Amino acid sequence: MCDYQFLDHIDGHVHVMKVSETSKLSKNLTEINSVQTGIVCQYENTVTNSNPAGFVMKSRDPGRFYILAGLEHSGLLFEAKNATPLLEQLHILHDIGVDGIKLIASKPTERKRLGVPLDSPYFSDFFKECENMGISLLWHVADPEEFWEPEKLPEWAQEKGWGYDDSYSTKEDLYDETLNVLRRHPSLQVVFPHFFFLSADLQRASKLLNEFPHVNLDLSPGIELFYNMSLKKEETKEFFCKFSDRILFGTDILGSHSVEEMKIRAGIVYRFLTEDKEFRVPERADFLIGKPGDGIIRGLQLPGGIVNSITMHNFHLIFGQLPRLLNVPAAREECLRLGRIESEVNSIPIKETEGHQAAEKLGKITIASPV
Ligand SMILES: [Zn+2]
Numbered sequence: 047m048c049d050y051q052f053l054d055h056i057d058g059h060v061h062v063m064k065v066s067e068t069s070k071l072s073k074n075l076t077e078i079n080s081v082q083t084g085i086v087c088q089y090e091n092t093v094t095n096s097n098p099a100g101f102v103m104k105s106r107d108p109g110r111f112y113i114l115a116g117l118e119h120s121g122l123l124f125e126a127k128n129a130t131p132l133l134e135q136l137h138i139l140h141d142i143g144v145d146g147i148k149l150i151a152s153k154p155t156e157r158k159r160l161g162v163p164l165d166s167p168y169f170s171d172f173f174k175e176c177e178n179m180g181i182s183l184l185w186h187v188a189d190p191e192e193f194w195e196p197e198k199l200p201e202w203a204q205e206k207g208w209g210y211d212d213s214y215s216t217k218e219d220l221y222d223e224t225l226n227v228l229r230r231h232p233s234l235q236v237v238f239p240h241f242f243f244l245s246a247d248l249q250r251a252s253k254l255l256n257e258f259p260h261v262n263l264d265l266s267p268g269i270e271l272f273y274n275m276s277l278k279k280e281e282t283k284e285f286f287c288k289f290s291d292r293i294l295f296g297t298d299i300l301g302s303h304s305v306e307e308m309k310i311r312a313g314i315v316y317r318f319l320t321e322d323k324e325f326r327v328p329e330r331a332d333f334l335i336g337k338p339g340d341g342i343i344r345g346l347q348l349p350g351g352i353v354n355s356i357t358m359h360n361f362h363l364i365f366g367q368l369p370r371l372l373n374v375p376a377a378r379e380e381c382l383r384l385g386r387i388e389s390e391v392n393s394i395p396i397k398e399t400e401g402h403q404a405a406e407k408l409g410k411i412t413i414a415s416p417v
Pocket of ligand 1: 239
């Protein structure tokens with residue numbers, strides 16, 4: 047097991063995919079001192095999204111779990127009967143009491159699958175309304191630069207099908223689409239995970255944060271982030287001190303990870319912030335982190351106040367001191383809508399869908415009241 051300890055923290059970036067993962071995930075997060083957590087739901091490689099599992103988590107521990115809900119694009123992808131336009135989805139999710147929205151439509155695989163630019167009319171009302179309503183986004187844009195260079199692609203990324211040829215958008219095209227949206231909506235509050243994949247170019251990251259005061263960056267691996275930053279420790283430290291109110295702790299933990307894998311992920315991020323040591327990824331990290339031989343991580347040993355901002359306070363500034371209340375009947379209804387889409391597209395009985403399973407669990411809950 048891991049031989050280091052880390053203190054209470056808020057993890058702004060933890061994934062749940064299945065209703066069956068929720069109790070174990072909740073228990074494991076307690077074990078690693080994640081006192082509040084941003085539960086990220088998304089639609090990557092699925093018919094709809096993993097919001098049903100997210101609602102179940104929030105219903106069990108309303109003061110602790112923030113839901114960053116996914117959208118569903120079944121109208122565009124499958125011409126599903128029960129599909130709902132994005133703007134309507136946003137209103138439904140807000141009424142349910144979600145705390146923000148996760149966007150993955152600018153990850154190259156999903157951008158290709160959807161075939162729709164982020165600065166196109168398909169998304170325009172959605173972004174406008176997020177800005178108007180003050181709904182914060184966790185918005186995955188691009189991927190590590192080496193994913194576009196076959197000879198540099200890490201093994202674990204290859205296995206996931208994350209090497210990009212000419213049929214995918216380029217990293218710069220994805221940035222252009224994103225910046226167009228930010229320029230149209232200057233008050234839009236956004237967290238770009240994985241440091242917006244700019245860890246190798248802190249000058250550019252600095253320009254971005256200066257130009258857009260409502261943009262923030264999270265530290266969830268992308269393990270390359272820590273290797274890139276470790277190559278220029280002093281510059282990184284200066285950056286973290288200057289933008290200490292714009293950086294958030296995150297791990298990209300998955301509900302399927304073991305508690306040891308979770309500890310390793312959280313430990314890497316925490317040690318990078320707090321220790322003045324060189325270290326490598328532990329042997330038993332999950333495979334998406336890569337191997338110990340891949341590189342050296344050099345801890346920044348930031349002052350306590352800055353660590354506190356990054357690991358606790360900044361998340362509250364963006365997503366609120368407490369999670370919003372879950373409107374259980376509305377959440378249940380949305381789970382059933384998602385279940386109907388999954389049933390229709392995959393030709394399976396509705397009872398077998400995630401949406402239906404979540405609705406059943408939510409049907410037993412009466413504690414939370416409407417927002
Ligand atoms: Zn993630």
